Amino acid sequence: EGSGISEQFLCSICLEVFSEPVSTPCGHNFCKRCISQTWDTNESCFCPLCKEVFSIRPQLKTNTLLSEMVSHAPRLKRHQLMEPVDDLEDRMCPTHDQPLMIYCSTDQKAICVVCSALEHKNHTLVSLKEAFEQEKVSLQQTVAENQRLVEQRRLKVQEITLETSLSQKFNKVFTQLPPKDQLRRVQQFAVDVTLDPDSANPELVLSKDLKQVHHTDVEKKLRNSPQRFANYAIVLGKQSFSSGRFYFEVQVKGKTMWDLGVARESVNRKGEISASPKNGFWTIVLRNRDQYIACDDPRVPLSPLRPPQKVGVFVDYGAGLVSFYDVDSPHLLYCCFALNLFPVLSTFAF
Template identity: 55%
Template sequence: MASSTPSRSEEQFLCSICLEVFSEPVSTPCGHNFCKRCISQTWDSNESCFCPCVKRSSPSDHNSRPTPSSLRWFLSGNWRRGDRMCPTHQRPLELFCNTDQSCVCTMCVIREHKNHEVLSLEEAFEQEKVSLQQTVTENQRLVEQRRLKVQEITAALELSEREAQRETQQMVKVFSDIMESVQRCLDHHTKVMEQSLSKHKERAQALIQQLQQEMCELEKSSTEAQQLSLSTDPLHFLQRCPALPPLETSLSQKFNKVFRQVASESNKKELRRVQTFAVDVTLDPDTVYPRLVLSEDLKQVHHTDVRKKLPDSPQRFDYCAMVLGKQSFSSGRFYFEVQVKGKTEWDLGVAQESVNRKGEITATPKNGFWTIVLRDKDKYKAFAGPSVLLSPLRPPQKVGVFVDYGAGLVSFYDVDSADLLYSFTGCCFREKLFPYFSPCNNYGGTNSSSS
C-alpha cells in the first residue's frame, strides 16, 4: 500500500487512476504511466482512447506498452536515489542518448533529444561493456608491450654493464702489462747505466792511481833535480841531470787521452742506441733523376752522362741529380746508413713529401730538406740555411742518419768512429719524410763511386 502522504519521488510511481503503485505499468505516447488494468478499463468504457491526465486521445493502434525496465528499477528500490531520476522531468533515466552520450528519460526523447540516436540502457550498457572490454584488452596489450620493452631495455643495460666491465678489465690488463714492460725497461736501463758508471769509475780510479804514481815520481824527480841544482861540479851535474818532459805537457796529454776515451765510449753508446731504430731503405725509381742509374736491388745509385728517357711524372726530379727512398715515415724514429767511401761529392739526409722536384733546387730546411754534403773532396757542410762548416776527425766512409719525428731531430753520424757529425734540432715536421740521396755529378769519373 502507498503511504497516505507520498513523497515527490514516490508519486512518480503511483497510477493516477487508482492512486496505487503501478501494477503492470504501461505508458501512453504522451509519456504518462498507468496500471495496465486501469488504462484498459478506462479506454474500454470510452469511445476513443485518450490519456486520462491530459484528456488527449491516443490512436488505437498505439497500444500501451509495458515498461519492464521501469518496473524492475522501481522494485529494486534504486528510484529513491536522485541520480537515477531525470533532473528536468523527474522521470526514471531508462534510456541512453548515443548522440549526446547521456542517460535520458522518455520525456527527454520527445523533447530535448528528439531525432537523436537513442538506445535502451541495456543496449547501451552492453555496447559500453564491449567498448570497455576492448579498452581493457588494448590497455593490457599496451601494458604487455611496455613490459616487454622494459625487459628489453633492462637486458640491454645489463649487457652494456657487462661489456663495460669486460672492457675495463681488458684496459686494466693492457695498462698493467704496459706498466710492467716500462718497469722492466727502466730496470734494464738502470742496470746498464749502473754497469756503465761502474766501468767508468774503475777507469777513473785506475787513471787516478796512475796519476798519483806519476805525481810521486815527478815529486821525487823534482827533489832530485833541486838537490842536483846545488851541485858545483859541472861533470857530475851533466851526468846526473834527468831528461824529464815538462809537467804541464805530460798532464795535458793524460787528460786529453782520458777525455777522448770517455767521449768515444759515449758516442759509441749513443750510436748503438740509434742503430736499434734501423730500417731497410730502397730507392724509388719513380723519383730518380734521368741521369742517375739504380742497382737492381735498388740499394745503390751513381751518375752517368747518358740521360735516359723516363716519364716526366710529378714525382720525378728533372734537373738535379736526386732520388728519394721508397719508404716514408710520419711518426716515431728511424735510422739508415749510407756508404760514401771513395766519393768526392755527395748529399744525403731526409726530405718532406711536398718538396719541389722540378728545376734547380737548394736543399735547405726552408725548402723541405735536412742534409749534410761533401764538396771538393774535403769540405763537409750542413745545409742549415746558412751553411755550417763541419770538421770531422777523419773523412767518413759510412754515414748514419737518425730521425726522431716527434722530437724534430735529424742527426748524422760517422759510423766507423761513432762521432756525431751534425744535428738539426727543433724541426717542425708536418708531412711524410723520405730518405734523400744525391751522388752528384761523376765529373768525368772522379766521382763515379756508387752511394
C-alpha cells in the first residue's frame, strides 16, 4: 500500500526506528539509550514529549509489543515515513484500477477516488500531495525541536562542568581560611529570602513582609493546595536555587524546637514526612531545648559550644555542599551534600 512506517515506530529523541523501546510511566516510548542519556544529563527526570516530571527516577520497562513490531522491519529509517508522492501516484488501485491520488489519514494509506467515495467516505481524507507536505513539515519541526533540546543539554553539561571547576577552586582556598574568615566569605553570597505562604502549614503565621514565622495552636482555614504542608509545621522559601552559591541566616533565639535548612521542590507535603536527604531535606534541628541534630542518613548529634542564636546556611551548588554555621561564634555546625533546593523552615514554639 506504500504508506511506509508510521511515526509510532520512531523514537522522538533520535528520530530513528526504536532500539530497545521502553515505556515511561506517562505512557510514551523511547529508545532505552536515548531516554537514559536524557535523564543522565538533566537535573530531573521528565518525559521529553508531555514534559511530565518524575520526582523519583522511574524503572523503565521494555515495550515488548513495540519491540516485536519493530523487529520485523529493522532496516527502516526516518525518511521512510511515507514514500515519495510521484511513486504512489504512479501506482494503481488493485480494486478499481484508478491512480492513488488521495491519502486516508484515518487508515494511514493511499487510496483512489472510487475508494474514497465507497469505503472511506466517513474518514479524514486529504490529497496525497497535501499529506506528504504535512508530514514533511511535521518531520522538519520534530528534527528542529530535537536539535534544540540536544544543544540545550550540551550547554547545560558545559555549565555544570564549569561550575564544578569554579567550586573546586573556591573550596581549595576556602578550607584554608580560619572560621571567622570562612563565615565572612560565605556571607558575601547572601540572598534575600522570603517565605512562601502557599506552602505554609495552617498552624504557622507569617509576618506581612514574609520574613518571620511563628507557630500557633490554632489551625487557620486555608485552601489545601498541592504546595501546602498538611501535617507538619513547615514553610518553604519562595526562592528556588539550582546553581551557583547562596547564603541566608535564620534567627532562632528563644526557640525550644526548630528545623531549618534546604529542601527539594519535589518533597512530600502531605502525610508522613521524615526529614532526611533521601526524602529531599537537608536540615539541622533543635529538640527538647538542648538536643541539636543533623538530619542526615543516619542522624548525627551536634555539640555546639553554646546554643546558637542565629544560624547561617550556605549552599555551594557546584560542589553539592550545604553548610550550617553558628553566626555568632562563628563555627561550622555541620556540612552535607545536596542539589536543587529551596530554603525550608519549621518551628513549634514561640
